[in-house]
Amino acid sequence: MPTCFKKKRAIDLKRVREARRTETLSKKRKSRGRSKGGKGSSSIIHCSNCGATVPRDKAKKVTTRLSLVEPTLARELRAAGAYIASPTTVRYYCISCSVHYGIVKVRARSERRNW
Numbered sequence: 001m002p003t004c005f006k007k008k009r010a011i012d013l014k015r016v017r018e019a020r021r022t023e024t025l026s027k028k029r030k031s032r033g034r035s036k037g038g039k040g041s042s043s044i045i046h047c048s049n050c051g052a053t054v055p056r057d058k059a060k061k062v063t064t065r066l067s068l069v070e071p072t073l074a075r076e077l078r079a080a081g082a083y084i085a086s087p088t089t090v091r092y093y094c095i096s097c098s099v100h101y102g103i104v105k106v107r108a109r110s111e112r113r114n115w
Contacts, residue, residue: 028112029112033058033095034055034057034058035057035058036055036057039057041055042055042056042057043055043056044056045059045092046092047059047092047093047094047097048091048092048093048097049093049094049097049101050094050096050097052094052096054092054094054095056092058095059092059093059094060092060093060094060095060098060103060104061090061091061092062090062091062092062093062103063088063089063090063091064088064089064091065086065087065088065089066086066087066088066089067084067086068084068085068086068087069084
């Protein structure tokens with residue numbers, strides 16, 4: 001390749017780099033769909049429904065309490081002064097599954113970027 005083409009190519013690359021520095025990428029959401037803030041990377045978890053790998057800060061966490069005793073019996077036991085333990089189950093959903101199950105609603109374009 002002749003040297004004149006190399007110089008021209010170097011000048012063109014320099015212009016492209018300068019243009020990229022001044023441009024700002026558009027953001028669909030203020031948080032870019034994650035809750036990590038300025039942290040680098042976060043651990044990866046699997047969706048409880050479909051098994052997709054999702055960053056922990058992007059996944060939707062749903063905590064539910066499981067009752068092992070029927071409500072009528074639990075009411076009687078509480079009246080007698082007994083403590084009834086109820087284990088908590090934690091499930092993580094990817095965005096697709098959380099929209100499907102109604103955990104997260106689809107918002108209008110103007111509501112997505114709550115500055």
